[in-house]
Amino acid sequence: MQLIITGGTVVTASTVTRADVGIDHGRIVAIGTDLGAADQILDASGRLVLPGGVDPHVHLDTPVMGTVTADDYPSGTIAAACGGTTTVIDFCFQMPGERLQDALAGWHRRADGRSAIDYGFHSVVADPRPEVLDELESLPAQGISSFKLFMAYRGALQVDDWAMLRVLEIAQRRGALVLVHAENAEMTHLLQQRLLAAGQTGPRSHLVSRPPLVEVEATHRAIALAELVAAPLYLVHMSCGAALDELVRGRARGVRVVGETCPHYLVTSTADFDRPGFEAAKYCYSPPPRQPGDQQRLWQALADGTLHAVGSDHAPFNFVGQKDLGRDDFTRIPAGAPGIEERMIMLYQGVVAGRLSLSRFVDLVATTPARLFGLAPHKGSIAPGADADIVLWNPHATLTLSPDVLHQRVDYTINHGRTVQGLPETVLLRGDVIVRGRQYVGTLGSGQFVRRGPPVL
């Protein structure tokens, strides 16, 4: 064997076991005791041995609202790796008039030879012309088994119900999964126009123009559209209890709908909009932060299986030089927050607080995202035959978060000053150590494009 990881506690979505892990040719080949000899031994005493994280929701090197996300493939995937994530799925955006194939070629160029970890792409359908829908039929065969639709962003990314139905039909027929950003674009537009007319141009208006009702209406409608054509549906970045109620009702009547939330909804709230000056722009993402009661509902839903996955929705924009594009008009603040490196660390705080079991944590950050997006059985679990994407996690280490201690190439974190417990220390990608002591020691370009299979719901 190439390598044996000894003395650690192996955590999967269903078990927590003291065991050694044997690796050969980049794959896990044995789990147990007395595995024999190996070229190399990695001591994991006192550490948790976790599957590498699978982040199903990131935005790297992506044009947004007149600027570009602050992390590209090199910087963003190094940050992901340092946070314990070994596979990301990025959103490949279609520009108006563009073919999906050309958009995908552009995303391959961004990532090829420049990624620290493995990656795949969701295909964003923003301009659903008939020939684009024809193109969509062929994407699953190319390993692009998920499509993204925006109900939000009027006049830009928004697609109407007719386009949604057509895309859902194709996904149902071809074995793909449709991800939906569920916010009603017209409701937000009306409130934005009123706020601007009243001179309410500051960041707080981002919050006011996107109340829970905006998310709840679109969530209900997305589920109903999927129900009509019997297609599976993945709701990204669910933020509030009232939207979760729609998810629960949909599942109760048999709709194959699953939900994702993001760490920022677990730790930020409307109170962050009370910050002085323009500071609240750091919290301008869509949907916006909600009430403390919603945070409690989300934690409960993560624990009890109502929610299925945690994505970072990493969309980093510098506070100075990017967020301030909207200093005089909140509708021009680039929407998003960083978090690719903090995703697993922040969710692990749920383990520390006794809200989540270790296995549930692993399920939410790795195993279920891998399964839903056609990456299983190679990704998302510690099992014979799986890629040796492995994290040695120190459950006792602590860190006070700030941009200085993170690798994300952005000048703030929404977790600034928070002291966290539990950190990834050593990270392996297909058997090779790429992070040691929270520093990237791999070779850029060793991350590979992963052709994904059909979703398993």
Ligand SMILES: [Zn+2]
């Ligand atoms: Zn997103």
